[in-house]
Amino acid sequence: MQLMLTPTSPYARIVRIALMLKGLDDECVMHWVDPPSDTPELIQANPMSRVPVLVLDDGTSLTETQLIVHYLERRKPDPSLLPANRLYLELALAGKAMGLIDAAFWLAFNKRFGGSSAEQGNELAIRRSSAITRTLEELKMNPPHALNGQVGLGQLCLEVALEYIEFRLPEFEPYSSPELARWSKSIKTLEPFHLTEFY
């Protein structure tokens, strides 16, 4: 397998950590690309020119983070990112985390490529910012379930979301609540997180 990725993509980082947690990373070559350059190799694998793309050994290109995770769960069910006894907790948390990532990535990309409308601020940016603030507030009031054994999909996605916000949009102060900071500390020091930090 081959994973197309960038070092700053929260989406690709989720897949990379999932590969490590499942012990599949040895079977996967990292292929670093730059989506804004629209390179032919990336466009051939994904006409959307986005990462992550997981290219299977038969040449099939899988795109969309959660669909790739779905494939990895089928390919190697153990250890599961979606254990049956906390399936709903993990799915619900993963949904919030992916919402945070989508909104944060949109804001960061808009700052970079949005031209004057990004500088002046626009309604969509305000809407995305409010969504991040609201979701973080909710998580600060009700920190997610503690790490107890294997990391689940929701926990994985949320930690990546918080680190991405801290990396690109620190003004949102994702770790300002002691409870959420404590929750995160137990996860971010695990090797797959530590080895894939944003830079």
Ligand SMILES: N[C@@H](CCC(=O)N[C@@H](CS)C(=O)NCC(=O)O)C(=O)O
């Ligand atoms: N919905 C996709 C989003 C992937 C995505 O937006 N990836 C970003 C990197 S963080 C990208 O490659 N963006 C390039 C672009 O949008 O042109 C997923 O879940 O994988």
